[in-house]
Amino acid sequence: MTISTAGVAGKPSPNKTSPARRKQEDRSRDARERLLGATIEILLKRGYSGLTTKEVAKTAGMSNGALMHHYATKAELVIAATKAVYDEWILRGQRIARTPGAVENPLEGFISDSTSVYFDWPYIAALEVVMVARTDEALMEHIVPVMQHYRETTNDLWREVFVQAGYTESDADTILNLTLNIVRGMGINRTWKRDDARYQALLSDWVQIVNQQYKPQPNKAVRKRPTAPAEP
Template identity: 35%
Template sequence: MPAKQTPEIPAAAPRKPRGTAQKPRRTQAMRSDETRGRILDAAFAVLKERGFAGLTTPEVAQRAGVSRGALVHHFPSKLELVAAAMEHVFGIALADGLRLAESARHSGNPAEALLKDTQAFYFSDCFAVGLDMLLAGGKDPALKDTAVAVVHNYRRPVERQWLAVIEELGLSPELSEDLLLLTVSLVRGLGVRHLWAPDPAQVQRLLRLWVEILGSYLAHRQPTSRAAQPCGPSEPSATPPEPQPARRPPAV
């Protein structure tokens, strides 16, 4: 009789070591968001280097490593692409500004924190690109409206937060707004000048001077601490007050 053949037993699959989590598969939405992010980063880089007039969608697609069809799928027009790129970068600046304004509530020098935030924004590529968009919008109302809307929506919340910080020092809303507007106008003007006549040493010197001026003014205007004020009636003096001369009746 022929010998019985032993059936082959399939080898068991190698076991993965315990505690090793399987890498989650990326969903279509995740891949789409990643592609969108690469396009926005590339678009802002081109805006920074060439301005709105020099931006072309083929160059953006090439830098992002996507096809032109993929770019058009996410952003059908150049204006939509530029608006989304601005919102993307201004959103980051918004989060940074709000975080710094909130931390200023617990700092001993809100004037210095305010200058730090305004300098970070008005000396950034974000502001330079926004300014270029506003200038280019002089002949393109749709572009101008887009740029104004982005700057308004993503910078005003930071300014409102700073206004609240200044008011908490005991200043009136009107005075707080004036001080904030003075600070923003000063730093914004220096930021614009820096675009064609950069002088970092001079900028730092002027900003330090304004920090001293603003800090001194805020300290002077703050109401006296309640802890320093007497509570209840003061103790009578041991020395009687000197008699005051009688007032003459007013002449008729």
């Protein structure tokens, strides 16, 4: 039995988590990770319409009751899995943006970040959810904030890199949004036509165009302006 010492000698008890509680939290976190991983796996295989909580639980090696303990509905499960995917993308971007070469070649860095997202499996899983949410108002209401958080966080991250490299915020926003839509369009095209060599050649051409059109000024102060809302 644990006896609370709160208030003894006028001192509050330290806020410590017991080993048993930590183990329970670790088990719960592990269970959620397995469930979300299984959800993404099934989204890739069967799409949203083919996903069932029963199959997710089976794939995760858990009972359906255990799944329901963490996620009460299919929608809740899919929303959580989508958020996990976008959170992973944010971490990817941060790792790339913090490399020594990011400020030296910010556009190449942003392209590397973007292709690691839109040319990889998480985008397909997220796209499955977004397409369903297009005609499901309740689902879209929960998905939009997740996408918006990712886009705003990523744009803020790379805008800072571009500004450090000497670009104005206006030019940085233009380059970021044009590049994003180019890469994202290629990501959609890859769902039926894999031609990565061609995509990379086109992206190299895009880098040359941007370098000709926009000239950074590393040694001059950059006047800041209010940033436009990021697109999802």
